Amino acid sequence: MLAVQTERLSKVFERREGKRRTSHVAVDAVDLAVDLGEAIAFIGPNGAGKSTTIKMLTGILHPSSGEARVLGLVPWQSRTRLAHEIGTVFGQRSQLWFHLPAGDTLRLLGAIYELPPALVRQRTGELVERFALGDLLAVPVRKLSLGQRMRFEIAASLLHRPKVLFLDEPTVGLDVIAKAEVREVIREANQGGATVFLTSHDAGDIESIARRAIVIDRGRIVFDDKVSNLRRQWLTEKVVELRSEEEVEPPEIPGVLVEKVSRYGLRLRFSTQELQVRQVVGLLLERYPVHDITISDPPLESVIAAIYQGEAALR
Amino acid sequence: MKELRKLAAVALAYARSVWAYPGAEVLRTIFLLVILVVFLSLWRTTYGAMHAARLGGLSLAQMLEYLVGTEAIILSAPRFAERIGDDVRTGGLAVQLTRPVSYPLFQFAVAAGESWPRLLLNLAVGSALVALVTGTLPVSAAGVAAYLLAYLPAFLLYAALFLALALTSFWLEDAWAITFVASRMVMILGGLLVPLALFPPVLSRIARILPLQLMVYGPARQLARPFAGFPSLLLDQAIWLLILGGLLWLIYRKGVQALHVQGG
The missing domain is CATH 3.30.70 (Alpha-Beta Plaits)
Known part of the structure; x- marks a missing residue:
């Protein structure tokens, strides 16, 4: 079974501008095959179709045509079931509760993902140790620095042991040290078996996390090869x-x-x-x-x- | 059962988050006290001018307790429009929809977590003020029990109506205006300031047909007259809950379909 597979996946947005109807092809017949345990960078300029593709792969958007399977499930048909198997981090949108202590948000996510309290405690212990979060558990999320918050975001996305991690700009706005920490955390998650589907504009993210790069532009895949080849050919x-x-x-x-x-x-x-x-x-x-x-x-x-x-x- | 446990955890977490900003809660409580002091003076004058021991069947102390009951509900009412509007505008909806929990039920749980502790605080502080000023505590344990029992379906009704209106953000991006108008209608026709028994006959008839009075007047009057007309209140609330729940379900389904087609 592949982690992510799409066949001619397409999305056309219909917009109404005054009396005129226009259509915009956001994703155009995309074919993807990502193996379990792979770390891929899915990159492209703004408006290339990255977010639309991720939204279809996480079941938020229905495609106009084509097929997709994530861990064997059709995302838009099995969104809730798939949610138990995937983790998402949107760099500019928090999944944590700002007013709660960071530890409480992990407990709450554990309840939402239907994990037994004992397992939540065990996983929290593991993640806290791995990501060095011990001193921060009692701190309200709103008082964490951006770097600390992103470490928690990623820890939160790993709490239910997802098989696929969708990471959308996980290092945006971070300083050099925080970026390095977050990259290390993502690498460790990948080494632990999670498939990583990374979207980033940061060449450093791509080089340090992914082994394969898929470039999308104007809705079409224009490059799909090893990151080392991307560097050799283009950087x-x-x-x-x-x-x-x-x-x-x-x-x-x-x-x-x-x-x-x-x-x-x-x-x-x-x-x-x-x-x-x-x-x-x-x-x-x-x-x-x-x-x-x-x-x-x-x-x-x-x-x-x-x-x-x-x-x-x-x- | 799993879903209920999940929602209880969400409600509990949000109930804790209410106390994250104690200053804001103190301000809310002060606001309640100011309103009550103003209405205390107005109703005292009214009762005095009319030489009446009772108006609409309520003594002055009961009238003030009624006001405590209505203000407690309105000041603790959930504000869906801001939260859902933010989710739509910032794209936070994408985060919410990738979680294994129903979005509207999650919003219900959030609202319950935030509203219920505030309601209890408002009720306690308001009742203490009335007792202090009038020298009597007109409310009984039975009154509080009936109020809280009627508040539960009243809260669900209020939440269903305002969540349905807030979900129009899926198309409008900002449902603030529509929920603002609706909240004012609840205040006027729901009996926030004046019990329905004192409304002009035509307005009273209109108010009794609408579900808004079941959200505010219905529970608040239980404080003064415990369990009076209680079964019919619960029945009316149940019927309207089915209607507004259906409306909510329909709007959410249409909204999610639009989202699935056009994106967040």
């Missing part, structure tokens, strides 16, 4: 942002594109297939009295756009 550029102690003139380094110049700052982009990071950084350090320097991957959306452009070129 071949680096962005360097430099802050100088003196006024800067843009450099002329072959293979380096100057994206932005300000009085004391520069933003450069180059391909790691043509130049090595240490070469570029070395040249910049020689040339400028550097106050600060940041090296980062280009935004994931530009990578996805590149993938989509590549697909378009092939058509």
Whole structure:
């Protein structure tokens, strides 16, 4: 049995604009096959159809056509039954009760998922130990930091031992340390056997959690392969942002594109297939009295756009 | 049974959350006291001006206790429109629908958890004020028992009506205006400030046909006249519960269908 399987899954939204009726294809004949225990990143630009797909896979939305099975169940026909088998984390929507102590929200979720109180205590103990939440059980959710809350969100989603975890932007708004903690927690859940279906705009999430990436754009799957191949094929550029102690003139380094110049700052982009990071950084350090320097991957959306452009070129 | 245990756990959790903001609860109670003090003066003047020992069959102390009963219900009434509107606008509905619990029943349990402790607090504080001011405690144990027994179906009626109205958020996004009008109708025709016995005859007839008086006047009058007309009150409440429950079920079904088709 597959964790998630879809065949030509489609969703068309009908909208009324004044007297005119328009239709918008949000998901267009999507075929997916995700094995039990896999960790996949389901990514794409805003409006690509990610959330609509997840809503169909969790039974909230009915498709316009096509089929889907999650753990062998048709989600929109068996939503309540499926709810016992899946966990969801929506980064921007809490499933915790803000006014209650965090420990009480876990107990309440245990009751909602029909777990015997002894099992809730045992699972809470395990999750508290695994996610280092012991000191926070008595703290009302509203007083937790965002990072602490997200750890609780994920712990809460794991309480009933779901076989599939749907994670929608689980690290949005978190600082670097909290992101690392949340990623670690998700990796552990996956190592414990849970299938992870991750949606994120954060390249760091994708690389540290998923082994496979599925890219959706304009409702269609445009890439489905290992994350390492995604990086090899598409994440071949680096962005360097430099802050100088003196006024800067843009450099002329072959293979380096100057994206932005300000009085004391520069933003450069180059391909790691043509130049090595240490070469570029070395040249910049020689040339400028550097106050600060940041090296980062280009935004994931530009990578996805590149993938989509590549697909378009092939058509 | 499993479903009931689940809902009881939800209600209990929300009952605890009522005390998360003690300042807000104190303010609510002060508001109740202010209202009661104002009406105490108004009714004292009215009874005095009319040289009446009883109005609508109630002594001044009973009238004040009646007011405590109605205000306790209205000030503890659940507010579905804000919560459901928020769920629809923020997409929190998606979180709710992925849980193995019925959304409307969950909302009922939340409302019960929040409303019932507030009702008991309001009733206790209000009765204490009336006793302090009038020097007598006009309410009996039988009156409180009848009030609480009639309050249970009254609460379900109120919740069914206002949940049904709040669920129109599925289409309207904001059902605040419609629930605001309905809540004012409950206050006027439900007998919040004046018992139905003192209404002008035409208005009284209209009020008695509608279910709104079964939510407020019905239980509150039990405080002054324990178990008077009790079976017929319960029967009327049961009939209207079937009607409003059916309406709620229909609106929820249509709303979820719309959600399934067009998204949250």
